Amino acid sequence: MNQDTVSQDSVNQDSADQDTAEQTICSRPPLDSERGHILVVDDYPMNRLKLVRLLQQQGHSVAQAGDGEQALTMLRAEPFDVVLLDLLMPGVDGMQVLHEMKRDSALRDIPIIIISAVDEIEKAAVCIETGAEDYLQKPFNPVFLHARLSASLQRKKLRDLEKMYLQQEVMMRQNEKLATLGKLSAGVAHELNNPAAAAQRGAAHLMTSFARFQEIHLRLSELRLTQEQAAVLLELDHRALESAKKPTYIDALTRSDREVEWEEWLADQAIPDPWLAAPTLALLGYSRDELAALLAGFTPPQLTTVMEWLECSYTIYGLTEEIGHGTARISEIVRALKAYSYLDQAPRQMVNLHEGLDNTLIILRSKLQPGVMVQRDYAVDLPLIDAYGNELNQVWTNLIDNSIDAMGGKGEIHLRTRREGEWVVVEVEDNGPGIPAAIQANIFDPFYTTKPPGQGTGMGLNISHNIIVQRHKGRIDLHSKPGQTRFEVRLPFHPPTTP
Numbered sequence: 001m002n003q004d005t006v007s008q009d010s011v012n013q014d015s016a017d018q019d020t021a022e023q024t025i026c027s028r029p030p031l032d033s034e035r036g037h038i039l040v041v042d043d044y045p046m047n048r049l050k051l052v053r054l055l056q057q058q059g060h061s062v063a064q065a066g067d068g069e070q071a072l073t074m075l076r077a078e079p080f081d082v083v084l085l086d087l088l089m090p091g092v093d094g095m096q097v098l099h100e101m102k103r104d105s106a107l108r109d110i111p112i113i114i115i116s117a118v119d120e121i122e123k124a125a126v127c128i129e130t131g132a133e134d135y136l137q138k139p140f141n142p143v144f145l146h147a148r149l150s151a152s153l154q155r156k157k158l159r160d161l162e163k164m165y166l167q168q169e170v171m172m173r174q175n176e177k178l179a180t181l182g183k184l185s186a187g188v189a190h191e192l193n194n195p196a197a198a199a200q201r202g203a204a205h206l207m208t209s210f211a212r213f214q215e216i217h218l219r220l221s222e223l224r225l226t227q228e229q230a231a232v233l234l235e236l237d238h239r240a241l242e243s244a245k246k247p248t249y250i251d252a253l254t255r256s257d258r259e260v261e262w263e264e265w266l267a268d269q270a271i272p273d274p275w276l277a278a279p280t281l282a283l284l285g286y287s288r289d290e291l292a293a294l295l296a297g298f299t300p301p302q303l304t305t306v307m308e309w310l311e312c313s314y315t316i317y318g319l320t321e322e323i324g325h326g327t328a329r330i331s332e333i334v335r336a337l338k339a340y341s342y343l344d345q346a347p348r349q350m351v352n353l354h355e356g357l358d359n360t361l362i363i364l365r366s367k368l369q370p371g372v373m374v375q376r377d378y379a380v381d382l383p384l385i386d387a388y389g390n391e392l393n394q395v396w397t398n399l400i401d402n403s404i405d406a407m408g409g410k411g412e413i414h415l416r417t418r419r420e421g422e423w424v425v426v427e428v429e430d431n432g433p434g435i436p437a438a439i440q441a442n443i444f445d446p447f448y449t450t451k452p453p454g455q456g457t458g459m460g461l462n463i464s465h466n467i468i469v470q471r472h473k474g475r476i477d478l479h480s481k482p483g484q485t486r487f488e489v490r491l492p493f494h495p496p497t498t499p
């Protein structure tokens with residue numbers, strides 16, 4: 001309620017002052033950066049009108065609110081550049097509006113200029129401590145109004161620009177991550193799917209095998225075997241377990257020959273369906289004499305059940321081993337993926353480049369197989385470096401991915417690391433067709449690709465360049481001729497600044 005602080009006379013007097021001042025101010029047209037969308041909040045209509053008129057003459061667009069509640073509603077409905085806020089109002093007063101705006105992240109950055117009467121200077125000071133940008137004393141002086149408003153508008157525009165830049169930066173980083181993630185997800189899905197499917201198949205097979213094993217075991221117990229015979233079974237079981245754990249590689253031809261030999265031997269022992277147990281015996285590594293000696297005390301009917309039992313037992317051990325391998329492989333990929341992406345870790349830390357390269361290889365395995373040979377030539381004394389590990393892994397992914405593509409999935413990739421003074425160097429080299437000299441200057445440009453639509457976005461090298469040069473203050477150099485393309489990445493032990 002400012003009626004008592006701004007009398008009608010002073011308004012008239014102000015108008016006179018204002019006209020002179022307006023002429024000074026309006027002698028040059030306002031710049032775009034000096035114009036804004038302003039909300040005037042004052043419960044006293046005379047003050048409001050005066051301010052609105054002044055502001056409009058200065059080129060601003062103006063809206064007005066007669067109390068704090070209306071002001072907050074308007075602020076939440078449309079974007080304002082500056083708020084001119086009276087302190088003393090009925091209901092929600094200026095101080096409450098200020099507090100409310102500072103609490104609300106969407107309104108926090110709108111500059112607030114407090115309109116204060118002479119006897120409210122102390123309150124205005126408290127407002128500035130609470131986050132108001134400036135204050136303006138009644139009666140209004142157009143020159144001050146112009147100056148303070150321009151300064152606030154400038155600051156607001158800078159803040160908006162900064163926010164926009166930060167948002168773009170976040171979006172860019174997000175896009176970069178998505179681009180590399182997209183490249184990986186197909187491969188990783190494939191990598192996970194194979195062992196998962198194998199483990200699933202193994203578990204289903206294990207179930208039926210175990211049911212069969214129970215039935216054979218019952219029959220075996222009815223044979224009333226002697227202690228010596230039981231000891232032989234234990235020895236056979238032990239051999240089956242060991243051989244399932246460490247299968248020895250036998251080429252298909254030799255294996256088939258051995259199976260035929262064992263089939264004949266089993267047939268000689270009068271065992272029905274000899275082809276059932278023959279593959280197991282071919283893998284257990286006994287000679288026929290050895291097995292004959294071991295099984296000498298068994299009658300042919302006993303031997304039939306024992307062979308069935310041995311084959312089933314070996315199958316069960318093999319399946320258990322297979323499920324173990326499949327699930328271990330899944331764990332390895334998940335571990336590599338976590339390490340690769342630095343999940344749950346600080347983005348910047350002391351990074352072991354060799355681990356990063358190896359995790360990248362694990363994740364790209366399905367793309368590397370079967371035609372690409374990877375040679376790793378790592379320096380033994382390579383120090384850890386202060387870096388954004390997850391981003392560096394994106395670089396290795398992009399470089400290796402490009403090499404695989406260039407070689408059409410067949411060829412050699414050399415990964416080398418070395419120390420060079422205060423730098424570490426990582427090289428990714430392939431023996432593909434090379435990059436023609438004419439396009440070498442373009443390959444780091446965004447969206448530059450020679451791949452057919454849908455196969456390349458042309459962002460891989462641009463992202464890698466940004467990560468190495470801007471984020472790590474390093475270098476990325478290319479040496480390419482037909483049959484040899486080498487990307488050399490140089491990284492400082494400590495990037496000088498944190499961008």
Ligand SMILES: Nc1ncnc2c1ncn2[C@@H]1O[C@H](COP(=O)(O)OP(=O)(O)OP(=O)(O)O)[C@@H](O)[C@H]1O
Nearest residue numbers: 402403406434443449450451456457458459460461
């Ligand atoms: N090792 C390489 N051998 C031959 N050409 C390469 C090699 N690495 C990059 N290039 C060339 O550089 C171009 C740009 O590579 P970049 O990684 O930026 O994009 P891209 O691989 O085409 O697409 P993506 O965004 O999927 O990575 C490639 O299209 C290719 O022509």
Ligand SMILES: [Mg+2]
Nearest residue numbers: 398402460461
């Ligand atoms: Mg690429």
